[in-house]
Amino acid sequence: MIDAQSWLVLWKLASRNVARNRRRTALTTLAVGLGVWTSVALAAFARGISGEMADNAIYDLTGHVQVHHPDYPQDPVVSNSIPDSSAKIMQALPPGVVLGSAARVRVPAVVRSEKKATGVTLVGIDPDAEHGLSFIGDGVISGRPIEGPDDQGIVIGQKLAEHLQTALGRRVVVMSQDVNGKLAERGFRITGIFDAELEATEKAFIFCGRGTAQQLLGLGAQISEISIVGQNRDGADAIVNAVQAAVPEAAVRSWRKAAPFADALLRVQNAFLKFWFLIVVIAVSFGLINTIFMSIFERAREFGLIQSLGMRPHNVIVQVALEAFLVLLGGMVIGNCGAWLTVRALSGGVDLSRFARGMEMMGVSRVVYPTILARDIITANLFVLVLCLLGSLYPAWKASRLPILEALHRTH
Amino acid sequence: MTADSGAMIVTLRHVTREYGAAPNLVRAVDDISLSVERGGFVSLFGPSGSGKSTLLNLIGALDRPTNGEIELDGQRLDLLSRDELAQIRLNKIGFIFQAYNLVPVLSAVENVEFVMQLGGVPQGQCRSRAMELLAEVGLAGLEHRRPGELSGGQQQRVAVARAIVDNPALVLADEPTANLDSASAHNLLELMRDLNRSHGVTFIFSTHDKLVMESARRLIELKDGKIISDSCQASH
Secondary structure, three states, X not given: OOOHHHHHHHHHHHHHHHHHOHHHHHHHHHHHHHHHHHHHHHHHHHHHHHHHHHHHHHHHHHXXXXXXXXXXXXXXXXXXXXXXXXXXXXXXXXXXXXXXXXXXXXXXXXXXXXXXXXXXXXXXEOHHHHOOOOHHHOOEEEEOOOOOOOOOOEEEEHHXXXXXXXXXXXXXXXXXXXXXXXXXXXXXXXXXXXXXXXXXXXXXXXXXXXXXXXXXXXXXXXXXXXXXXXXXXXXXXXXXXXXXXXXXXXXXXXXXXXXHHHHHHHHHHHHHHHHHHXXXXXXXXXXXXXXXXXXXXXXXXXXXXXXXXXXXXXXXXXXXXXXXXXXXXXXXXXXXHHHHHHHHHOOOOEEOXXXXXXXXXXXXXXXXXXXXXXXXXXXHHHHHHHHHHHHHHHHXXXXXXXOHHHHHOOOO | OOOOOOOEEEEEEEEEEEEOOOOOOEEEEEEEEEEEEOOOEEEEEOOOOOOHHHHHHHHOXXXXXXXXXXXXXXXXXXXXXXXXXXXXXXXXXXXXXXXXXXXXXXXXXXXXHHHHXXXXXXXXXXXXXXXXXXXXXXXXOOOOOOHHHOOHHHHHHHHHHHHHOOOOOEEEEEOOOOOOOHHHHHHHHHHHHHHHHHHOOEEEEEEXXXXXXXXXXXXXXXXXXEEEEEEEOOOO
């Protein structure tokens, strides 16, 4: 045990020794700061990418939680439909937990213009429910959006319109299979063109009124899915449990299961960030340990002296570790401030248009907004603090084991 | 001299200290038996390499004997761990080194406080006792100077104050006047003698300095690691 008085002495010695060779201390502190800065700033950039990726997946009609017929996830056909239990679900959830829910018809279809045809997903929506929940609620750039469940028009993506060589006001034919397994076919006039963050989304979905889709497919009041959007991604599991209790007969999935690619990338990224933190910490700790060794070598006589006066070996270890702690603390302050300033400077977003195609394959937007998460700051700083302090214990132990007489006779 | 463990602060029995290995073995202390009474003012003298410093280091628990027993204030030093030896040095021994050996990042008063703080003495007491002692050794007004801002004589006075601040049973001084001019050496000797008389502190010092030898009450002469004479002088 170290008593309060000894702590005072150790703190005084450590702080003054750190201030003794200012240039060396400054360089070591900067090296630690650089390590923390790269860790936190890189994490912020990576979180920006992954956040965009996950949010895009969620905003692309996934939502935080999805409710389906149990067979729908494996076979998303019209026959795997469910009754609209949105009201029942919303009643079962505590107020404020979710932003809203949207019931949709969502089936595979073929859309054909007078020149080309392609496979798409036909989505029948209630536009009032989609606002704030999915991109279609806000993404129409020309023409008009779907105006109600019984809107007879169709809204397609900009890229799909280019692919089909069609345009606003022209007609397309949508073909799918109805509940009886017969061909359901109908002509629609293109009343709106939407723009999505990802080109793939613009090519994959076409939208009509939910009632119109139900009529086309013979679904009656049945729907394909209910999409629920909560306050944030992390709260999805709690919503899943509450919704599953309300509709035990349905399959309830969080976005992690509904968008497994995004989830897998997030997990890989978490592991990568920790690995990166570790590499940075190892590099920083080597520098730190080397500096401490130099410092101990230069002050061997003093270590001999203080031990000859009665300082116990474990107190010498604590003194050296305190010196390392002070340097680490300074470095962490510099690194965290640097990272915060970097992210602040990039708060308008980093334009990755030059890499847009590659980024889009991963579901990432053209503009990435770096995001600092408290857990990344804590993890990066804890890695640096704990591992570097552990690293400093070796030179500290060596200092405590210096033969006193030999140390006292050192000339430097 | 015969050993009486109650009256004796230090007792050595057949102590040997060897360095290196055959054929380059050096026996710095060779089978020395010795006792020093409490309150003594003892000078070890002899030519360079006679074993004075080695003997002081052994008595001061800075080194361990190759053979033999060392007893300090009733405790066998040769049987103690590193931690226990550190405790002994802290509580029972004060050191005055030839090269002053002050902690350069601490001021004069902090150097003196250092030993008390390690011993857990409350800060207020440490400061007042350290200031009092520095005044006693003639350094009033210089308490907050760092070692680099003090002369050799002043630094040695700080070292003396540090050595006695925690009321040790024994003060060991290795050539304390070697780096001082004659006036500073004389002042330092007067100071040590005063402390010996007034505080009853036992002093053992190694020296080449005739002035120091003359001031000692007991003179022990060493040569080739052995005691060749041990005599008492008339009281000064």
